[in-house]
Amino acid sequence: MNEPTSPPCGAADADDVYMGYAGRDEIVAALNELLEAERAGARVAAESAKTRSPAGFAELMRHVRADEAHWCGMLDRHIRCLDGSPSHSTGDFHARAMAIADPVERLSFLNRGQQWVVRKLEALMPRIRDDRLHADLAEMAQRHRDNVAAAEDFLGRLQSRK
Numbered sequence: 020m021n022e023p024t025s026p027p028c029g030a031a032d033a034d035d036v037y038m039g040y041a042g043r044d045e046i047v048a049a050l051n052e053l054l055e056a057e058r059a060g061a062r063v064a065a066e067s068a069k070t071r072s073p074a075g076f077a078e079l080m081r082h083v084r085a086d087e088a089h090w091c092g093m094l095d096r097h098i099r100c101l102d103g104s105p106s107h108s109t110g111d112f113h114a115r116a117m118a119i120a121d122p123v124e125r126l127s128f129l130n131r132g133q134q135w136v137v138r139k140l141e142a143l144m145p146r147i148r149d150d151r152l153h154a155d156l157a158e159m160a161q162r163h164r165d166n167v168a169a170a171e172d173f174l175g176r177l178q179s180r181k
Contacts, residue, residue, distance in 0.1 A: 055109060067122060083170075
């Protein structure tokens with residue numbers, strides 16, 4: 020019996036890393052970095068939601084907090100599915116954001132954090148072979164883009180009132 024010996028014929032059996040995909044350890048590390056960032060964002064949004072002014076700010080922050088918490092859960096699940104240990108740390112983004120007293124300026128900073136997450140996801144997704152994880156990361160990226168757009172709209176409305 021003739022066994023295929025050329026690389027293209029054996030490609031289906033090749034290791035993920037050999038094929039250009041991220042390995043398990045790299046994926047777990049990236050997901051933990053995102054988890055810490057999401058946890059920081061959730062805490063910033065939760066603490067910021069206590070601010071009642073400007074009008075609509077608290078509602079926006081509650082929405083962002085719920086979204087960030089959702090992604091924390093998703094990332095935790097995928098890390099565990101990869102036999103990894105989810106980080107219990109909170110990214111330093113939290114302390115930096117909460118040092119900003121003005122809620123509008125803090126929202127702008129939070130929005131930059133959301134954009135950072137999108138960039139991280141966009142860099143990671145092409146290297147993810149698992150369809151379920153890839154789909155969850157793609158949805159996470161889109162929801163972060165939506166949050167960025169909502170915050171920009173909110174900030175734009177505040178500017179137009181001045």
